[in-house]
Amino acid sequence: MSNNTGSPNSAAPTNDPAEQKNAQEILAEGVDEEVVEPNRRVxxxxxxxxxxxxxxxxxxxxxxxxxVLPMETWTYRIVHVAGALILGFGLFTGxxxxxxxxxxxxxxxxxxxxALLIPAGYALVQTVLMWQTLSGGAMRIDPQVESWHFGYPLLLATVGAIVLSWFYRQVRSKxxxxxxxxMIVALASAGYLITIxxxxxxxxxxxxxxPVGITYAAMAGSLLILELTRRVAGNALVVISAIFLAYVFGGPYLPGFLSYPGLSVNRFFSQLYTDIGVLGQTTAVSSTYxxxxxxxxxxxxxSKVGDYFVNFAFAAAGRSRGGPAKVSIFASGLMGMINGTSAGNVVSTGSLTIPLMKKVGYPxxxxxxxxxxASTGGQIMPPIMGAGAFIMAEVTGIPYREIAVAALIPAALYxxxxxxxxxxxxxxxGMRGMRKDEIPQFRKLAxxxxxxxxxxxxxxxxxMGYSVIRAGTLATAAAAVVSWISPNKMGIREILKALQLAGTxxxxxxxxxxxxxxxxxxxxxxGVGARFSSLLLGLAGVSQLLALFFAMLISILLGxxxxxxxxxxxxxxxxxxxxxxIGIQPLVAHFFVFYFAVMSAITPPVALASYAAAGISGDxxxxxxxxxxxxxxxxxxVPFMFFYSPAMLMEGTPMQIARVAITASIGIFMLSATVQAWFFGSxxxxxxLVLLTGALFLIYGGVFSDLIGLGIGITMFILQRKLHGHKPSPVSA
Known part of the structure; x- marks a missing residue:
């Protein structure tokens, strides 16, 4: 039974046992279908x-x-970025x-x-000629040749083509x-950088x-990256990048702690496309993990695993009150393990769960x-964590395995x-859950x-200690092998389709x-990061909590x-x-900013995951x-708990970790009750206010504060039982 609209009961009921059997075995379909973006060519x-x-x-x-065949690191990363640029400009319109x-x-x-093909092609030809010259024993290329025969044509073609692409309109299939x-410019700039x-x-x-050619190639490459980012991720990141790039040359004229001595154009751009910048930690992570x-x-x-995940979530949580909403939590957690973005998670599962939530009574x-x-939480769910964990491992030097373990309790609390x-x-x-005949049978999914x-x-x-690369490769091979005993067997055609999908x-x-x-x-x-560090250090002299609050605001704002x-x-x-x-452990500090960077997806006024969900719900x-x-x-x-209770990140004895996890969970429940104005009754x-106080005591994480918080919680529970001796009967949605 197809369910692309998210309404599993739109069709008239049938008395055919075979059809009923199929209906119960399949609820979610199309979760794994490729989403074609509005600006992508078909x-x-x-x-x-x-x-x-x-x-x-x-x-x-x-x-x-x-x-199998490792490549020199910088060369590999340049090819990695250039390949994405070539594919991106081919598939996404400007x-x-x-x-x-x-x-x-x-x-x-x-x-x-x-006409711009002439300077672009000329720059590409010059790249080949310069490679031949250097291969022949020359120590370097004449700067005049690099400027007039490579740099100027390259920048002319780059800037001209980007501007024209903003006004160039064609039907979707052209x-x-x-x-x-x-695409030619991307090839030319990458070829020059690899050569040098x-x-x-x-x-x-x-x-x-x-060599001055590095500056021209880096400038062209940076413009290409900014333009492709605009096409595939919107303007926010491009605007922030432009502000930072403007700071390089405007910073010396700024007052106060933002001022710095300044950098020349050549010095800056000749380093920007190295492992200090574009070819650095972020590209290292994207090109490997x-x-x-x-x-x-x-x-x-x-192999249609996404459909199975969502069906499994329906079977596990569909019948509880507000069932589809809880299904979205389970399904998004499962899909988040294999989906790289919050908004992408919303699109893949929300098209099914949002209409069903509306059906049982949610506005x-x-x-x-x-x-x-729920979809945003998928970004902090081990083992993949939306790729953020890999960057954290690269930046901090902490093994990925330790980061994944540390993420367990924060993800569970979220x-x-x-x-x-x-x-x-x-x-x-008083919402109901879904009826038994509306959800798959758990024993069949098992x-x-x-x-x-x-x-x-x-x-x-x-x-077991395998490298992330080896573990990921084994898991990929396992996905193909497992599909051979599933209803969606992967043959050569399906494997090629998967590789094509991955490239896109x-x-x-x-x-x-x-x-x-x-x-x-x-x-x-x-050095602007060091100046922000000094600012936080000054705030910490007043209050560490104030410094953390300021760090939270910056993390959300940047995200x-x-x-x-x-x-x-x-x-x-x-x-x-x-x-x-200011004295916070590296793991705690990075988890703090990571958590809030993730939360920015649901923080107004610019909340990508919420906007994607609104497009489906129609609100x-x-x-x-x-x-x-x-x-x-x-x-x-939750991130403030990391600071007050490092045991939440598995830093401590098993008893400490268990106590913090349990009391924090109770505190989160009381905090949720405060927000919803409902505990075990209204x-x-x-x-x-009392519930909020108890929640904060539990969240603080100390032994005495936990006892006080538990006391408040028990007192409020007894009071609620006296005032609401019976549960309200659910009404039909």
Missing amino acids: FTGWQWALFACVAIAYSLFHLITLN ARFASTASEESPKWLTLLSA FSMPDLVL YNTPLRMSTGTSFA IILFIIFAAFLQA GRSAGAIEAA FLSVYFMVDLEAAKK KHAYLFAPILILIYALF MSIQIIAVCACAGLIVGVISLT MGMPTTAAYAVAASVVAPGLIN NAMKTSITSFKVGLAAFI VKAWQR
């Missing part, structure tokens, strides 16, 4: 075959390089599509775009001439001896908000907080529990990581409108060092984001 014929082959080759390149052929751009715009120019970085000239970056787990996720999608705004909050909010709202409104095997193999391999899915996250690398490069080269990976990468460079300087986007903030409000307290204003 090719046919030879163009489709061409880009499918490029995407497959791109995925295979990473699998082979990571596992302007909205023309609805009919008559709305397409005039011919003169096409001819002007075609390719764009300006984007062809951009494989000679002793690589050591001259950041000095007056650096993230791309590998995107391939893993694509294999899981190809559209609440349904969208619950799905947004989902508990959303669950309590949902459950208390359902109790308050027969296919082997579909969890790839994820279990991934976890087992990581904890990777474009956004690679562009975002490269763009975040621009910001990280600015922070490293200007607004940005994908989780980029939000954390920037916050980790700006905020985390300051927290470490107002801003009001949905405010409601999702309310649903996830209890979770905003609560008055003064009772909410």
Whole structure:
């Protein structure tokens, strides 16, 4: 029974036992279907075959390089970014599509775009000639040749094609001439950088001896990254990157702690496209761990594991009060393990759960908000954690395995907080769950529990000491093997389709990581991060809680409108060092900023996950984001627990960890009751104040504060039982 609309009972009931059996076995379908973005081209014929082959080759390149034929690090990362740029400009348009052929751009715009092929092609040819010259024994290229025969044509073609692409409109099935120019420019700039970085000239970056061509190639590459990021992730990250880049040259003229001595154009750009910036930590992670787990996720999608996850969630939680809302929590947690973004998680599961939530009595705004909050939690759910854990491991030097273990209690508390909010709202409104005939039978789904095997193999391999790359490769292979005993067997065609899907899915996250690398490069080269650290250190002299609150605001502000990976990468460079300087452990500091970078997806006014959910629920986007903030409000307290109770991150004895986990869970429940004005019955204003006090005592984490909080909780429970001796009978939705 198809369920793309999310209404499993839209069809008339049937008395056919076979049809009823199928209806119970399959509720969710299409969860794993590829989402085609509004600005993505849909090719046919030879163009489709061409880009499918490029995407497959791109995925295979990473699998082979990571596992069989290693490549020099900088060269590998340059190819990684350049491949995403070429694929991205081929698949994503720079302007909205023309609805009919008559709305397409005039011919003169096409001819002007075609003219830019001359300088772009000339720069590419010069790249080949310079490679031949250096291979022949030359020590360096004449700066005049680099400027006039490579740099100026490259920048002309780059800037011209980007500007023209903003106005170039075609129907969705056609390719764009300006984007062809951009693909050639990406190839030329990458080719030049690979040529130079494989000679002793690589050591001259950041000095007056650096070849001027590096500056031109880095400028062109940066512009390409910013433009592709705009197309695949929106304007927020681009605007923030532009502000940081402007700071490089405007910073010397700023007053106070923001001022710095300044950098020349050549010195800055000759280092920006190195491991200090674009080729640094964010691209290191995207080119190894993230791309590998995107391939893993694509294999899981190809074998329809997402459908099974959602069906499993329906069977586990569908019949409890407010069932579809709790299904969204379970399903989003499961999908979050294989999905890289909060908004992507909303789209994949929300199209099913949001209409069902509305059906059992949730307003559209609440349904969208619950799905947004639940999907956001997928980014902190081990083992994959939306790729943020890999960046954390790269930045801190803490093994990934330890980070995944440390994330267990915070992730559980987040989902508990959303669950309590949902459950208390359902109790308050007397909502029902789904009927037995509306959900799959658990015992039938249990027969296919082997579909969890790839994820279990991934976890087992990581904890047995395998490298992340080896564990991810084994899990990917396991996904293909497991599919052979499932209803969705993966043959050669399906494996190629999965590789194509992985290549396409990777474009956004690679562009975002490269763009975040621009910001990280600015922070490293200007020292602005150290100045923020000094600011936090000054605040900590007044109050550490004030410093943490300020760090929370910066993390959320930096993350607004940005994908989780980029939000954390920037916050980790700006905020985390300051927290470490005021005496907070590195793991606690990084988890603090990571958690709030994730929360920015449901924090108004720019909340990507909430906006995606509002598009499905049909409600107002801003009001949905405010409601999702309310649903996830209890979770905003959790990071402060890290500071007061490091045991929450598995730092302590087993007894300490167990005590903190239990008391924090009770505190989260009381905090949720405060927000929903419902404990074991309705609560008055003064009772909410008492509950809030008890919750804060429990969240603080000390032994005496826990006892006080528990005392308050027990007292309020007894009072509630006396006032509400019986539970309200649920009403039909």
